[in-house]
Amino acid sequence: MAERTSRPGARLRARALVVRRLLAGAPRPRSVRARATLGASAVVAVALGAVSFALLGLLHGNLERSAQADAERQAVATAGMAAGGRLDPVLAAGRGTDFLQVVDAGGRVLAASPNLAGRPALSGVRPARPGTVRDTWNGRPVREEHRQRVVQVTTATASGLVTVYAGTSLRQADTAGDMITAALAVMVPLLVLTVALVTWRVTGWALRPVEAIRAEVAEINERDLHRRVPVPPSQDEVARLAVTVNATLDRLEAAGIRQRQFIADASHELRSPITVLRTQLEVAQAHPDPALWGELVSGALEDTVRLQDLAADLLLLARLDTAEPAPAAPVDLTAVAREAARPRGGDRVPVGVELAPGVTVRGSTLWLSRLVRNLLDNAQRHAARRVSLSLRVDEERDLAVLEVSDDGPGIAEADRERVFERFTRLDDARSRDEGGSGLGLAIARDIATGLGGSLSVHAAPDGGARLVATLPRTARGSSGGSWAEPGPDRGEGRPVP
Structure with missing residues (x-):
């Protein structure tokens, strides 16, 4: 049998293998710009390679099918002449056919085209039954430098089986394939290079604001926090x-x-x-x-x-400012509030208590006790005759609501946020003997917000101040962690049960 070959496909596969080896051994780029350029170029190169391979395959398939159709028509016509006993010793090759040869079952040449006159049978294989075989030869049997597409038609005659060989040269398909391969070998790298250049420029333009931001941030230190990075007008x-x-x-x-x-x-x-x-x-x-x-x-x-x-107070504020997780053990807020109010019954301004039973929140006993004590201290400092402590449940929002109100001068609406700033004293509480250190309400709000709640100031019905703390409720008996707060005497940690 003749040797088969597919030169354009082999060339493309070899080039793809070389590209894969080069990419595997190449160092990876470090910048986003280089990675984007390399990625876009690789995608375009792969896409163009696939399109080129498909284009070459489609072109070769069409040309070979066209050549084969011409040869097959000539072979079938010649086989019909042989079956009818009208075969001439010298056969004229028709349009699209380069040679013809008719061989009997014994290998004797019965007829041939002029270019195969005196030549032995093209193939030593003798078909055993009628049929059609299509094959591609490399040209050696007929001394051609181009490949041939050969159609072998075997038919029965009065004297036995006869095989007709009709072949056509694939020089046009090979020439077209070589030309297109050469053109693609030039155009594909140019297109890839163009895409790489455009991607490099566009990416550089897009990343220019990022580089400006990076350069500005790199120059900002703890003394230059007033500086700001430029904001591009692109809105992207x-x-x-x-x-x-x-x-x-x-x-x-x-x-x-x-x-x-x-x-x-x-x-x-x-x-x-x-x-x-x-x-x-x-x-x-x-x-x-x-x-x-x-x-x-x-x-x-x-x-x-x-x-x-x-x-x-300063140590507790420092701890509240850290990123430590808030304590999450279940705490009976009712018991904490009752314990904080119990020793104040004989004070100058007594504390009235109205507590809902069994209100449980997540937190720390020491934190919540400090929250209640700070609110009561602030209320007693400014109250005239009465301070009330109440605890209720907001079923709709599933919150525990702790309220401390007094009948003092109240807090002006403009100062209701300022009182939570550290070391803040309002004009009527500037005496250190009565006004405290200015950290009590700041600590109370930090504790409330640290536990997932809030603390705000409102006007009391009788004109005083009403401090309202809300905390998320939790089911009694759920598991929680522990927390340690420095003791008031030596700063030692005491675990919360």
């Missing part, structure tokens, strides 16, 4: 990124301002009792009169307690 993802970065810088700047203000206020609050304590000690040292020591020691102890309370 990059513009939204710039807006988000600027919003983050706004929050960082505000946090820095709050931190510096907090440090300044804390320093001021700590300096006053320390100064008073030092003055008392200096007086005691300068006037060693035992009659004055009791009053001096009492004043020094009072300032020391105040310093201790202030340090505990």
Whole structure:
């Protein structure tokens, strides 16, 4: 049998293998611009390669089918002549046919076209029954440099089986394939290079605002938080990124301002009792009169307690500001509120209690106790004759609602958010003996928000202030974690049961 070949397909497969090896061994680019360019170029190269392969296959298939159809018509016509006994020794090849040969069952050439005159049988294989065989030869049997498409038709005659060989050259198909392959070998790299260049330029243009944002952020330090990154006018993802970065810088700047203000206020609050304590000690040292020591020691102890309370408040605020997870153990808020109000029955302003039974929330006993105590301390400081503590359940929102109200002067609507700022004292509460340190309500709100709730100020029905804390309820008996808060005396952690 003649050797088969498919040169254009083999060339494309070899080139694809080379490209895959080159891509496998190439280093991966690090920049987004380079990766985008490489990805777009690879996709276009693969797509063009697939299209080129399909185009070459379609072209070769059409040309070969056309050549085969001409040869088959000639072979069938010649076979009919042989079956009818009208076969001439010299056969004329028709349109689209290069050669003809008729061979009997014994291998003797009965007829042939002029270009095969005197030649032996083209194939040594003798068919055993009638039929048609289509094959592609590489040209050697008929001494052609191009491939031939050969149709072999075997038919029965009076003297036995006769085989007709009709062949046509595939030079046109091979020439067209070579020309298209050469054209694609030039055009495909040019197209890929064009796509790579366009992608590189477009990606660079698209990423230019990102690079500007990166350069600006790289130059911002803790002293330059007022600076902002440029926002491109494109209103796309990059513009939204710039807006988000600027919003983050706004929050960082505000946090820095709050931190510096907090440090300044804390320093001021700590300096006053320390100064008073030092003055008392200096007086005691300068006037060693035992009659004055009791009053001096009492004043020094009072300032020391105040310093201790202030340090505990600052430490709790620092812990509330950290990213530690909030305590999540189930706590009986009813019991916590009752325990916080019990020792205040004999105070100057007594506390009236109205508590719903069995109200359970997630949190920490120490945190919730501190929340209730701070609200009661604030109310008693400003109340005239009455402070009320109530706890109820909001069934619709599944919240525990804790309210502390007083009959004092109340809080103006413009100051109802400012009272929760740290070290804030309103004009009627600037006395340190009555106004506290200015951290109680700030700590109370931080605790409420840390536990997933809220704390707000409203006007009481009798004109005083009404502080309302809401906390998410939880089912009694659910599992939870534990939390440790520094003790009021030595800062030691005490686990919450």
